[in-house]
Amino acid sequence: MNKAFFLDRDGVVVKQVHYLCDPEQTELEKNVVTAIRRMHELGYLVVVVTNQSGVARGKFTMKEVEAVHGKITQLLAAEGEKIDAFYICPHHPEYDGVCDCRKPAPGLILQAADEHGIDIAQSIMVGDKLSDVRCGINAGVKASLLISTGYGSGEREKPEAAEVLFVNDLKEAVDKFA
Numbered sequence: 001m002n003k004a005f006f007l008d009r010d011g012v013v014v015k016q017v018h019y020l021c022d023p024e025q026t027e028l029e030k031n032v033v034t035a036i037r038r039m040h041e042l043g044y045l046v047v048v049v050t051n052q053s054g055v056a057r058g059k060f061t062m063k064e065v066e067a068v069h070g071k072i073t074q075l076l077a078a079e080g081e082k083i084d085a086f087y088i089c090p091h092h093p094e095y096d097g098v099c100d101c102r103k104p105a106p107g108l109i110l111q112a113a114d115e116h117g118i119d120i121a122q123s124i125m126v127g128d129k130l131s132d133v134r135c136g137i138n139a140g141v142k143a144s145l146l147i148s149t150g151y152g153s154g155e156r157e158k159p160e161a162a163e164v165l166f167v168n169d170l171k172e173a174v175d176k177f178a
């Protein structure tokens with residue numbers, strides 16, 4: 001069985017941009033390359049799990065989402081690294097009904113685990129929102145971490161965040177499991 005780091009995209013892998021859909025605005029967050037390299041060295045797959053309700057809302061298309069992922073792939077490839085898989089929820093309950101993949105539902109992690117032979121109990125989720133943290137918990141990961149980048153610092157102030165494991169960046173997240 002494989003193990004994985006499940007990473008939220010916006011505010012974790014790339015800098016938070018409201019309804020990001022332009023490759024030109026796609027920039028890696030701090031220490032992401034170093035952290036992903038370390039994850040791979042430690043034998044983890046690196047899987048992005050991202051809510052993109054902008055698709056349901058008609059703000060952008062799946063093709064534009066793929067273009068952003070192409071840019072992430074290109075930025076990482078320039079450093080000899082990669083994301084092993086991207087999983088996307090394009091839905092929003094107000095626009096196209098309730099789905100089982102919009103975080104905090106665990107659908108994206110369950111699908112990734114099924115398709116890549118991942119042992120969820122040996123895997124880690126990192127996100128900048130409490131809904132990411134809950135997604136990891138709902139899926140049954142070993143640890144579900146809140147990161148300070150993106151919305152993370154603000155999320156940390158919420159009472160519900162009291163028990164949540166907090167890290168400053170992705171490098172610190174992987175170092176906890178080295």
Ligand SMILES: [Mg+2]
Pocket residue numbers: 008009010011012127128129150
């Ligand atoms: Mg995010």
Ligand SMILES: [Zn+2]
Pocket residue numbers: 089090091099100101102
């Ligand atoms: Zn969905």
